[in-house]
Amino acid sequence: MRQTIGLSREIPNMYKLLVVDDDPDLASIVEEKLKKFGECTICSSGHEAIALLTNEDFDAVITDYIMQGGDGGSLAHYCANAKIPVLVVSSFPESQIRPYLPEGATFVNKFHAVRGPLLEETLTELITKRVK
DSSP states (O other): EEEEOOOOOOSOOOOEEEEEOOHHHHHHHHHHHHGGEEEEESSHHHHHHHHHHHHOOOOOEESSSSSSSOHHHHHHHHHHHOOOOOEEEEESSSSGGGSSOOOOOOOOHHHHSSSSOOOHHHHHHHHHHHHH
16 A cells, blocks of 8 residues: 655655555554655555665655564665665664664664654654765
8 A cells, every 4th residue: 555645845855755564553643743854655565665666766764663565674674775764663672673674774662753753853863864
């Protein structure tokens, strides 16, 4: 399932973001939190995301770690190889996930990402690093 939302005019630099999560409710929460950054495309698996990334350019990928149809770890490695900033969001502790992520991948705990400004702050940092 692929879904794109419209652009917001709140931030002058609009970005194209790919949100990957097999839980449509959580994907919607992430989408709502990030739509001020620009265009958000949602897909529900790592395989679907990689297929999309081979045909379209994105400024950053925000992905769940555990998903059916291709995990976030494999997607993070694909993004690292393609030089696409990736933010991995998971309810698992970072100490359990980090060994399977590529160098440079950013991790945020899902609980903290959906509550408060951590997701937005982390994405701002990630995009700012890429622009520099």
